[in-house]
Amino acid sequence: xxxxxxxxxxxxxxxxxxxxxxxxxxxxxxxxxxxxxxxxxxxxxxxxxxxxxxxxxxxxxxxxxxxxxxxxxxxxxxxxxxxxxxxxxxxxxxxxxxxxxxxxxxxxxxxxxxxxxxxxxxxxxxxxxxxxxxxxxxxxxxxxxxxxxxxxxxxxxxxxxxxxxxxxxxxxxxxxxxxxxxxxxxxxxxxxxxxxxxxxxxxxxxxxxxxxxxxxxxxxxxxxxxxx
Numbered sequence: 001x002x003x004x005x006x007x008x009x010x011x012x013x014x015x016x017x018x019x020x021x022x023x024x025x026x027x028x029x030x031x032x033x034x035x036x037x038x039x040x041x042x043x044x045x046x047x048x049x050x051x052x053x054x055x056x057x058x059x060x061x062x063x064x065x066x067x068x069x070x071x072x073x074x075x076x077x078x079x080x081x082x083x084x085x086x087x088x089x090x091x092x093x094x095x096x097x098x099x100x101x102x103x104x105x106x107x108x109x110x111x112x113x114x115x116x117x118x119x120x121x122x123x124x125x126x127x128x129x130x131x132x133x134x135x136x137x138x139x140x141x142x143x144x145x146x147x148x149x150x151x152x153x154x155x156x157x158x159x160x161x162x163x164x165x166x167x168x169x170x171x172x173x174x175x176x177x178x179x180x181x182x183x184x185x186x187x188x189x190x191x192x193x194x195x196x197x198x199x200x201x202x203x204x205x206x207x208x209x210x211x212x213x214x215x216x217x218x219x220x221x222x223x224x225x226x227x228x
Contacts, residue, residue, distance in 0.1 A: 067144040070170040070177040074132045076103055079171040080143075082203040086219050088161040095119075095217040099203045099210070100171075103131040108207045110217045119217065122207060134206065141198045143168050146180040146191040153191075160185035164219065166196055197221075 160183035182190035204210035
């Protein structure tokens with residue numbers, strides 16, 4: 001009788017009802033929290049999917065990728081350019097030349113002096129198919145592959161005073177996208193790592209009599225160039 005009485009007293013005890021009611025009130029709160037966490041996770045997942053967060057194409061491009069893309073693009077506003085500068089001599093005797101190729105034109109210009117007074121220019125038509133073949137050939141010859149240099153190291157003033165300096169560029173709307181350079185002076189290798197002779201030949205062969213024009217300003221192509 002005593003055990004039965006105690007059981008009845010426990011069953012009717014107000015604390016038991018308080019604990020039960022407290023737990024019952026917690027269940028909806030826990031459910032709401034769980035639902036909110038799931039909803040937030042779903043929103044984040046949907047956002048990443050819409051923005052392409054896991055798409056490799058949306059990841060930041062490396063400098064090498066940008067350089068390759070700028071070289072191989074055949075858009076009408078793209079161009080590649082070679083500049084050759086001769087030894088540092090008197091203003092009257094200093095010579096340089098430049099070859100610029102776009103999907104529409106091929107141009108070779110020769111200059112006198114440090115202010116680039118134009119001596120002559122040869123301008124020819126081009127087409128997108130010819131340009132595409134050229135830039136892919138330049139890419140295979142690693143024209144825009146190079147080493148990273150500091151701003152000071154990229155300062156070309158006074159570089160290779162007794163030899164020639166070669167500058168390779170990709171352009172967009174006439175503005176450089178990437179520039180690499182080297183020289184035929186052993187102590188001034190520059191940022192370009194391509195075989196200079198290969199790149200020179202590719203550009204000079206785009207202009208009929210290109211080698212003759214370069215030789216006319218004393219900047220004829222040599223048969224031997226160092227390869228990095």
